[in-house]
Amino acid sequence: MSTADVSGKSLAELVSLKGRRAVVTGGGRGLGKAIAARLAEAGADLLIGDLDEGLAGAAAKELAERHGVRAVGAAMDVTDAAAVSAAADRALAELGGLEVWVNNAGIFPAVPLLEMTEETWDQVFAVNARGVFVGAREAARRMAAAGTGGVIVNIVSTAGFRGSAPGLAAYVGSKHAARGLTRELALELAPMGIRVLGVAPSFVPTEGNLAMAAAAGVNLADLPPTDLMLNSPIGRVGTPDDIARVALFCASDLSAFMTGSTLLADGGDTA
């Protein structure tokens, strides 16, 4: 059970995910791929789901070769409940079980409020909020049926704690929803031995947000340090691995007495 007292375990045992099976949504690139890499290094077998099947397959192949784990790449759109359910079934069939589920897939279009359409709002919520609900439900159904417990990790954002940049109303709303879901699901799933934790990164350069900035005509090198997190207490921009190590902590028995929290991984910026 992921909520058992593990105080007698060694540090190596606590951080190890050997024998556990993990699904990472949106794991083909960016933060999701970095998270999948640390989970694999800790010994987890993986199903990497992504809208882009080619990216998912390439990430799975790379991590399987590098870390000697089993890894499957799967096409998965988190807005499509049937596709999420099918990917969860594939994890059971091909990996033999499911103990860790990371809801990482997310989108962050920047649209000024006065121009934002209901379609944009709904799409952002379909991925960032409903996708977390559907992923958690599909994971929890299988973890509860197996009776072995598990951990669900939701990748939130500092935008789940406060307002962000102009144009991100749907994003900020959806990330507050993801953080709220983390708290609610934690209490509902605890009796089944399932823990639910959130990780809230601040700005980290990834393929996704660099492309978004470029599409908006923004060169990140021109932005003032405030926008780039350089004046956060830690004073540097985060890396995908800065976030992945916190996700690994959440997924492992190191955090066995934690559920419902969303951990800020933000260089102290929200302190």
Ligand SMILES: NC(=O)c1ccc[n+]([C@@H]2O[C@H](COP(=O)([O-])OP(=O)(O)OC[C@H]3O[C@@H](n4cnc5c(N)ncnc54)[C@H](O)[C@@H]3O)[C@@H](O)[C@H]2O)c1
């Ligand atoms: N990078 C940051 O600065 C930052 C900060 C805070 C939170 N986050 C959160 O981290 C998560 C990952 O962000 P990233 O920067 O790595 O993004 P990214 O765009 O680089 O990667 C996201 C991945 O998710 C996939 N994806 C998108 N929509 C999907 C869907 N409907 N179903 C399945 N897969 C889908 C994409 O194909 C892509 O591979 C998101 O939830 C994002 O909100 C990122």
